[in-house]
Amino acid sequence: MKHYFFLFLMICICPFYVMGQDDSIVKMTELTDESQLVDGGIYIMTGYADNQYFGSQYKLFKENYYFSSGIEEGNRPSTKLSDLLPYCDLLCFERHEDGWYVRNLTSERIGVNRRYLCADKDYKGFLKLNYMPNNHNILSFKKENGKLEAVIGGEKIRFDKDSGRYLLGKDSATTSPVSFFQLENASLLLCDTLDIYSIHTTAHVRLKRHFKSDCFNTLILPFEVENYKKVFGEGALAYLPMGISDGKLHFKSVNGPLEANKPYLLCGKLDVVEDDVHDFGLVKLSYDQGISLVNQKQGITCHGVYKADEYKPEKGTYFFGDSKLYKQEADEKINMKAFRWSFTSSETFNAKAFSMEEILSIIKIPSTFTAESAKIYTLEGQFVGTSLRTLPKGIYIFQGRKIVIK
Numbered sequence: 001m002k003h004y005f006f007l008f009l010m011i012c013i014c015p016f017y018v019m020g021q022d023d024s025i026v027k028m029t030e031l032t033d034e035s036q037l038v039d040g041g042i043y044i045m046t047g048y049a050d051n052q053y054f055g056s057q058y059k060l061f062k063e064n065y066y067f068s069s070g071i072e073e074g075n076r077p078s079t080k081l082s083d084l085l086p087y088c089d090l091l092c093f094e095r096h097e098d099g100w101y102v103r104n105l106t107s108e109r110i111g112v113n114r115r116y117l118c119a120d121k122d123y124k125g126f127l128k129l130n131y132m133p134n135n136h137n138i139l140s141f142k143k144e145n146g147k148l149e150a151v152i153g154g155e156k157i158r159f160d161k162d163s164g165r166y167l168l169g170k171d172s173a174t175t176s177p178v179s180f181f182q183l184e185n186a187s188l189l190l191c192d193t194l195d196i197y198s199i200h201t202t203a204h205v206r207l208k209r210h211f212k213s214d215c216f217n218t219l220i221l222p223f224e225v226e227n228y229k230k231v232f233g234e235g236a237l238a239y240l241p242m243g244i245s246d247g248k249l250h251f252k253s254v255n256g257p258l259e260a261n262k263p264y265l266l267c268g269k270l271d272v273v274e275d276d277v278h279d280f281g282l283v284k285l286s287y288d289q290g291i292s293l294v295n296q297k298q299g300i301t302c303h304g305v306y307k308a309d310e311y312k313p314e315k316g317t318y319f320f321g322d323s324k325l326y327k328q329e330a331d332e333k334i335n336m337k338a339f340r341w342s343f344t345s346s347e348t349f350n351a352k353a354f355s356m357e358e359i360l361s362i363i364k365i366p367s368t369f370t371a372e373s374a375k376i377y378t379l380e381g382q383f384v385g386t387s388l389r390t391l392p393k394g395i396y397i398f399q400g401r402k403i404v405i406k
Contacts, residue, residue, distance in 0.1 A: 028081065031180040032148055034141040039095035039288055040198035042105075042183045044088040047159030047166065049176050052077035054159060055087030056166060056178075058107040058114060058129060065107075065114065067127045067166035069159070081181070091117075091180075094197045095288075099138040104129055108194070119153025119168055127157055127166045149177050185282065192337040196222065196306040198288035205280040209339065216320040217266040218340045220304035222287035223280070225258040228266075231278050235269025243298025244347045249325075260286060263295055263302040263341040265320070299347040308337045317342050 028044075031037065047054035047069055054069035054077045061068070069075060075087045089106035107114040113131045117139065120128040130137065136153040143149065150157040155168035158175035167175065187204040199222060211217045211232065219238075225231060228238050239251035241263060251265060258264055273279075293304035305311075310333045317328040319342045328334070336342070376384050377397040384391060393405055 026186050027184040028181045029184075031182060034148075036182070037093055037095075037100065038182065038200055039093065040200035040285075041093050042186060042188070042199075042201050042203070043091045043093060043102075043180045044085070044183065045091060045157075045166075046081065046084065046088065046179050046181065047161070047164075047176065048179055049077075049159065049161035052079055053081050053084050054161070054164065055084040057087055057089050058104055064123070065129070069164040069166075090183075092197075092199065093139075096133065098135070099140065101133050101137050102139050103197070117152060119155050125167055125169055127152070127168055144177075147177050148179075150180070188285075189277070190339070192339050193308045194338055195308065196287060196338065199285045200288065202282065202284050205283050205285065207278045207280065207339070208276055209278070209337075210276045211266060211270050211278075212322055213268065213270045215267065215322040216325075217270075218320050218342075219258075219264045219266050220261065220293065220306075220339055220341050221258070222260055222306065223283040223285045224260045225280060225283075228254075228258050231280055232266065233269065233271030236266060236271075237268035239265040239267065241265065241295075241297055241300060241302055241343065243300050244345060245298060247348075249300070261291055261293060261304065263304055263343075293341075300343045300345045302341050302343045304341040305336055306338050308335075310335050313342060314344055317344050 029036075031043070045056045047056065055075055056067055057070055058065055059068050059070065059073075069077070070087050075084075078084055089104050092103045092105055094101045094103060102117040103115055104117065107129060114129040115131050116129060116133050116137045118128055118130045118134075118137045120126070120130065120136065139150060139152045141148050141150055152168070156170070157178050158167050158169065158171070159165075159178050160167050160172075160175045162174045166178065184202050185204070186201075187206065188201075190205060190207045192207075192209045205223065207221075213235075229236050238254040238258060240254050242250040242252050244250070254264065287306065293306070295302040295304070303313075303317075312331075312333045313328050315328060315331055319326045319328065319334075319336075376391065378384060379395055379397065381397075384396065391405055396405065
């Protein structure tokens with residue numbers, strides 16, 4: 001039988017965290033059958049003994065990390081699940097070709113080597129985490145005496161009430177099966193240093209990322225943004241890449257929603273927010289390995305990433321900098337953070353020229369769009385600043401020549 005819990009959630013972790021909001025009612029559903037599992041769903045794991053729930057955190061004890069309820073640190077069990085939520089790591093179930101894997105979203109912020117639940121042969125009897133998935137990470141379920149038992153690496157996951165640890169092995173008088181609860185409508189903080197393999201949930205989403213005004217900020221997200229000006233400010237401008245024609249890279253101004261898993265260029269005057277955390281409100285996140293982040297337009301192919309990693313891009317790949325467009329000429333790796341995109345081109349476009357509605361219409365800006373260092377004047381000689389992107393339509397004097405902004 002399913003059990004539903006409605007509560008206010010308060011967990012602060014990164015790259016994902018759950019935090020209570022006055023208007024945020026979080027639904028929690030106990031997993032009672034493997035068929036209920038959602039690829040990319042967000043879950044917590046709890047112990048249950050003597051009619052009380054116990055939290056689960058991957059903690060350092062002496063010289064090693066273990067899953068524990070934290071009772072050694074003063075965390076108390078409770079008959080109310082909501083009391084333990086600040087002491088439960090957030091888990092994401094991922095469906096791989098060979099089975100289910102469980103990513104610990106909380107501990108991943110400490111280090112990528114603490115990522116997937118596993119049965120580590122070097123620490124027999126303890127539930128551990130590792131980095132690279134293998135057959136010791138595959139999680140399965142079976143029912144015994146009407147209770148769903150979680151099995152990893154061929155070993156049952158059990159909660160030992162005496163030690164407060166999460167162990168692997170046989171039944172005993174002091175151990176009991178663990179429980180998993182799926183979360184919906186929780187608050188999730190996304191960081192551009194994380195790795196998303198799959199995610200399917202409804203959540204109050206915030207994104208921690210530094211965006212720069214009057215610069216090129218590439219953006220791709222696993223959810224629709226209904227009103228991006230509400231998130232980034234009335235001065236924000238979003239553009240959709242349309243392809244190459246007439247030797248120029250063309251973009252189309254976007255006034256409506258930003259579609260999920262589509263590439264956009266964010267420019268203009270962006271609001272400065274506390275800790276660089278941008279609030280998107282309640283959204284439906286949807287991404288897995290079956291959803292492509294490759295978008296093709298006339299003469300260009302955009303490549304989005306939801307994983308902060310070191311990449312070896314195709315030679316000739318273009319990347320946006322603050323106010324420049326860079327072309328990858330060398331055969332070498334680069335570091336790229338999540339929720340960004342680059343593009344490749346089947347055509348040669350003239351001197352990296354752009355055509356952007358309401359920002360710039362540049363006939364031939366030399367080289368890599370360097371437009372920041374020199375002073376700009378009107379035809380009457382009045383100084384108007386050092387950034388072309390902030391100017392209204394007109395003709396200006398820049399570096400000793402006329403520039404037309406359309």
